[in-house]
Amino acid sequence: MSDGSVVRVAGLGKQYHTAAGPVPALANINLSIYPGEFVAVMGPSGSGKSTFMNILGCLDLPSDGSYFLNGTDVRSLTKDQLAQLRNRVIGFVFQGFNLLSRSTLLKNVGLPLVYAGMGKDERNKLAHGMLEKVGLGKYGDSLPNSISGGQQQRVAIARALINNPRLILADEPTGNLDSNTSREIMDIFSRLNREEGITIVLVTHEPDIAAYAKRLVRFMDGRLAHDGAVDIQEGRAE
Amino acid sequence: MIGAMISEAWHAMGANRLRTFLTMLGMVIGVGAVILMLAIGQGAQFQVDQSISSMGSNLFIILSGASTSGGVRSGSGAVPTLTISDAEALADLPGIAGVAPTLPGQAQIVYGPNNWSTSVLGATPQYFDVRDWKLVSGYPFTESDVRSATRVALVGQTVVKNLFDDEEPVGKTIRIRQSPYLVIGVLSAKGQSLDGRDQDDTVVIPVTTAQTKLFGSQFKGAVRFIMAQATSADAMPSAERSMNQLLRQRHHIQEGAENDFTVRNLTALANAAAETTRVMSLMLGAIASISLLVGGIGIMNIMLVSVTERTKEIGIRIAIGARQRDILMQFLLEAIFISLIGCLIGVATGVGGAILVNKVSGSVVVITLSSIVMAFMVAAGVGVFFGFYPANKAARLEPIEALRYE
Ligand SMILES: Nc1ncnc2c1ncn2[C@@H]1O[C@H](COP(=O)(O)OP(=O)(O)OP(=O)(O)O)[C@@H](O)[C@H]1O
Ligand SMILES: [Mg+2]
Numbered sequence: 299m300s301d302g303s304v305v306r307v308a309g310l311g312k313q314y315h316t317a318a319g320p321v322p323a324l325a326n327i328n329l330s331i332y333p334g335e336f337v338a339v340m341g342p343s344g345s346g347k348s349t350f351m352n353i354l355g356c357l358d359l360p361s362d363g364s365y366f367l368n369g370t371d372v373r374s375l376t377k378d379q380l381a382q383l384r385n386r387v388i389g390f391v392f393q394g395f396n397l398l399s400r401s402t403l404l405k406n407v408g409l410p411l412v413y414a415g416m417g418k419d420e421r422n423k424l425a426h427g428m429l430e431k432v433g434l435g436k437y438g439d440s441l442p443n444s445i446s447g448g449q450q451q452r453v454a455i456a457r458a459l460i461n462n463p464r465l466i467l468a469d470e471p472t473g474n475l476d477s478n479t480s481r482e483i484m485d486i487f488s489r490l491n492r493e494e495g496i497t498i499v500l501v502t503h504e505p506d507i508a509a510y511a512k513r514l515v516r517f518m519d520g521r522l523a524h525d526g527a528v529d530i531q532e533g534r535a536e
Numbered sequence: 537m538i539g540a541m542i543s544e545a546w547h548a549m550g551a552n553r554l555r556t557f558l559t560m561l562g563m564v565i566g567v568g569a570v571i572l573m574l575a576i577g578q579g580a581q582f583q584v585d586q587s588i589s590s591m592g593s594n595l596f597i598i599l600s601g602a603s604t605s606g607g608v609r610s611g612s613g614a615v616p617t618l619t620i621s622d623a624e625a626l627a628d629l630p631g632i633a634g635v636a637p638t639l640p641g642q643a644q645i646v647y648g649p650n651n652w653s654t655s656v657l658g659a660t661p662q663y664f665d666v667r668d669w670k671l672v673s674g675y676p677f678t679e680s681d682v683r684s685a686t687r688v689a690l691v692g693q694t695v696v697k698n699l700f701d702d703e704e705p706v707g708k709t710i711r712i713r714q715s716p717y718l719v720i721g722v723l724s725a726k727g728q729s730l731d732g733r734d735q736d737d738t739v740v741i742p743v744t745t746a747q748t749k750l751f752g753s754q755f756k757g758a759v760r761f762i763m764a765q766a767t768s769a770d771a772m773p774s775a776e777r778s779m780n781q782l783l784r785q786r787h788h789i790q791e792g793a794e795n796d797f798t799v800r801n802l803t804a805l806a807n808a809a810a811e812t813t814r815v816m817s818l819m820l821g822a823i824a825s826i827s828l829l830v831g832g833i834g835i836m837n838i839m840l841v842s843v844t845e846r847t848k849e850i851g852i853r854i855a856i857g858a859r860q861r862d863i864l865m866q867f868l869l870e871a872i873f874i875s876l877i878g879c880l881i882g883v884a885t886g887v888g889g890a891i892l893v894n895k896v897s898g899s900v901v902v903i904t905l906s907s908i909v910m911a912f913m914v915a916a917g918v919g920v921f922f923g924f925y926p927a928n929k930a931a932r933l934e935p936i937e938a939l940r941y942e
Contacts, residue, residue, distance in 0.1 A: 352936050357855055357935045357936045358936045381854070381857050381858060381860075384854075385857020390855055396855070398852060401547075409853070409856060417539075418539060421540075
């Protein structure tokens with residue numbers, strides 16, 4: 299089954315079941331993403347981008363078709379195995395940061411290591427190192443609401459990176475940030491992709507954010523409308 | 537891992553102190569009530585057991601006067617129909633180990649400047665065997681003291697305390713209703729009787745002395761009651777029958793006519809009393825356990841609210857790799873923590889309350905390690921039992937739905 303792809307979806311579909319009946323969100327998506335790629339996902343609101351990312355991140359399961367993560371069909375996995383994938387294989391970055399507001403930055407960054415079974419001292423050491431890497435080494439004991447949005451997103455990235463995942467999924471990571479801060483965050487992603495070869499899939503509405511990527515995937519009404527090289531012109535067309 | 541979870545649970549509890557405290561209060565009251573009720577119940581049981589063992593074993597008491605079958609006794613013991621010779625005849629029956637005729641009364645006793653009103657009991661030397669009552673100093677009176685109705689006395693511990701201060705009573709002369717009596721022995725402590733009397737507040741003198749010199753009586757040789765001891769517990773039913781038969785004969789009671797005496801099986805009465813206390817202390821414990829249950833439901837209630845409130849947090853944890861059992865453990869630990877700490881405070885409150893009850897009302901309380909250990913185990917159990925449902929609810933949340941929760 300393994301063709302060397304990190305992500306491979308075939309005939310992927312997703313319907314949400316609501317009180318008003320099933321709502322189609324994705325239909326017949328076929329694509330593969332290979333190690334070291336930097337993919338931007340674009341598309342109008344409601345086109346299924348987040349649905350797609352959640353499935354890639356093993357936060358949700360597809361309704362139809364299949365999703366192979368590193369060659370493994372995720373539907374053959376147990377909940378615990380999926381949890382382990384989220385913990386070690388995937389780093390997920392959210393638009394709303396999703397930090398634990400009552401825990402210090404050090405604890406937030408080290409939290410995935412708790413579920414990986416690591417001891418406290420080692421955990422804190424790694425978390426501190428990771429905070430330094432995103433330029434927040436001095437803020438370990440602060441709480442999330444005492445720092446800026448850009449800084450919070452950097453903490454969230456540090457948390458996503460703490461278990462050395464080979465795949466980073468980011469759903470509008472700069473959606474809540476101004477353009478200067480967005481650039482700082484994108485520089486971090488670029489560096490991770492360039493220097494460490496981490497595969498990145500990133501959702502955005504901004505063409506200049508998408509310009510950081512090498513490949514552009516565009517959704518339209520739950521279908522794949524474009525898959526190819528980044529074309530800023532096309533980004534403007536939104 | 538578990539260390540991190542314990543510290544998480546600790547912080548979660550600290551995050552909403554008032555609520556945590558109120559939740560704990562349920563446990564505190566529940567455990568405190570259980571400990572207190574057990575202490576009181578076991579104290580009562582302890583006291584009854586001690587009274588029973590101080591009474592003597594396999595005992596009958598034969599009272600003069602009739603008893604109605606309904607248990608309403610009017611004037612039994614008031615009309616003296618029993619005599620010393622009745623007692624002597626009973627002693628010869630098979631299955632009877634000892635018989636002690638007694639004549640009780642109340643009298644003022646004086647020693648030096650002290651005086652004390654106490655119960656004076658006329659008895660025979662067998663009385664001490666039947667009651668299994670030892671002396672701490674001196675000697676009991678003898679058959680010859682009984683025969684010649686000498687003025688000798690044995691004093692109980694309470695009398696000693698009130699009359700003699702620090703003096704040794706043996707060899708001293710006390711005055712009972714003005715007449716001098718020589719103290720020849722001091723009785724050991726017996727404690728409370730089943731009906732709550734102080735058994736040590738007594739002076740024992742030869743029964744004949746009581747009859748002729750102290751109380752006087754209409755009938756020669758009359759006594760108020762006779763204590764009889766059976767040779768064994770098995771011998772008691774047949775001994776009771778033969779005593780009834782013999783006394784009816786001696787008192788010339790016609791076939792079908794009512795007895796002018798009453799034979800009571802004291803040991804059976806005592807066992808019934810012990811059973812009653814046992815049931816009572818069980819009931820106290822059961823009632824207190826209900827408050828423990830209510831405390832547990834309080835924990836469940838708060839944990840359910842907590843899970844709902846922290847849905848987003850749970851979603852984040854699941855998204856970064858928490859397994860179901862990690863979430864389950866987190867919330868379970870929190871519930872167990874609340875109930876265990878509540879239990880700890882509850883034990884302190886219960887023990888403190890028991891000591892207070894003892895100080896204020898003077899009733900005996902017994903706090904055993906086993907009741908504390910039990911309270912702890914129940915509290916931990918309550919934490920697990922009532923914490924499980926909310927914790928499981930948290931663990932089963934779907935990541936994407938939990939994350940979307942605001
Ligand atoms: N939990 C849900 N229940 C029902 N329908 C849903 C749910 N989540 C998404 N949808 C629907 O699925 C479709 C795709 O939604 P999705 O969130 O994937 O869009 P999106 O591309 O991420 O949009 P945006 O750019 O606004 O974030 C939409 O029609 C949306 O209404
Ligand atoms: Mg979206």
